[in-house]
Amino acid sequence: MPKLRKPQDGFNLAFLDVMACGLGAVILIFILVDFKAFSPDPTEEKNKLEQELAASENEKQKLQKSIDEINDKIAQESARQDEAEEARANSTDYQSKLLQDQATLLAVLADLENQKAAISKEVEKSANIQMQGTGEQNYITGMKIEGKQIGLLIDKSASMMGDDLLDILGKLALSDGEKVSTRKWLRTKRIAQWMIARLPKDSKVTVVAFSETAKVLGNNTVSSARVKSSMQAIVKDLGSVVPDGGTNLQIGLRTLFSANPKITDVYLVTDGLPTLGDGLPLKCKSFISEQKSISSDCRRELFAATITKAPQGVHYNTILLPLEGDPYAPSSYWDWSRITSGTFLSPAKEWP
Structure with missing residues (x-):
């Protein structure tokens, strides 16, 4: 009987297993190496x-x-x-x-x-001096000249020749004869005459014209209203006054009360607040050049400083001829007259 051949499959399978394992190991190595290569640091x-x-x-x-x-x-x-x-x-x-x-x-x-429309039109016959004109233009209600010792202050500054700055500047170059004939100054003199004509007979009066300087008018520093020649001398001196310069109310008041310290009633004729005087705020002064004008606010502060220096216990009355560009003048003079029991008036242009 012939001998059977032994199968060789066992060897072949073992070899294949070994090769497969080796290949797998190699693949695993490559996988691990590649993963590490692409892993971030x-x-x-x-x-x-x-x-x-x-x-x-x-x-x-x-x-x-x-x-x-x-x-x-x-x-x-x-x-x-x-x-x-x-x-x-x-x-x-x-x-x-x-x-x-x-x-x-x-x-x-x-x-x-x-x-004014309701008062009598009869002309007062006992006037100290004669006034031209009749009827209501010769009177003004509310302003009664009274007092035993009276002071009249007449503003003679350059602004008393016009109603606005341009008008005033245009008149500065006029001759003295032309200046005293300007409409506003003629009106100012008539107002002064109106007051003099209505002084109480038993009163004493001192009249001062002022601007940058001040001057007592008449033959005496204190005149009797009863003496007609004394009143006429005051009017005559007033006629020779030439308006010029700025408005220094302080020097006007000082001159008035120096002439008669007993004055109890002051009557001021002016057109605005002062532009000169002591007590001008530092902000209103010019240290570089001489100042030619002063603001409304500075004029108001200067006026406040002026009235604080004015004698107390006196009735201050004002007749204001308003000047354009000075808005605080009416209220300022109104307050001053009110607190001193005086009278404030700003009459129509046709008066007196």
Whole structure:
């Protein structure tokens, strides 16, 4: 019987197994090597994240700086708006006060006109001097010349030749003969004569004409209203006065009370607030060149300083011939007359 051949499959399978395992091992090695090759380096990743974080922080700081700048601008603009609003409010209040003062003056003037229309037209026969004209133009209601010791202050500054700045400047170049013949100055002299004509017979009077300087008019510093020649001498001196210079009310008052310290009633004829005198605020002075004009606010402050130096216990009365460009004059003289129990009048242009 023939011998059977032993199968050789066992060897073949074992060989294949070995080869497969080897191949698998090689593949596994390649996989591990490739994974490690493409694995990120933790140090590089950290550096990259830190750079991105630093960039973000810089961007944040820039944004915060921009926000702070915007907030500052908003705060500054808000502050400017608040200041502007406050300034508008103050301006509105001040305008309201001026309108109220103006309304008060207009009401007073209307009342005076009504009283004037109702008074008698009889010409006073006991006048100290003769006045031309008859009827209502020879009288004015509310201004009664009274007192035992009377002082008349007549403003003879250059502004007493005109009603506005251009008009006044145009008259500065006139001759003295032409200046004393200007319409406003002629009216001023008539007002002074009107007061002299109505002085009480038993009164004593001192008349002073003032501008930058002051002068007592008449033969005596204190004259008796009963003596007709004394009154005529005052009128004559007034006729030779030439209007010029600025308005120094302080020197006018000093001259008046130096001539007669017993004066109890002062009657002032002027057209505006003073422009010269002691007590002018520092902000109103010019240290570079001589100042040719003075603002309305500075004139008002100078007037306040002037009346504080004026003798007390005296009745101060004012006849104002308003000058354009001096808005505080009516209310200022009104207050001064009111607090001293005097009278304030701003008569119509046709009077007296």
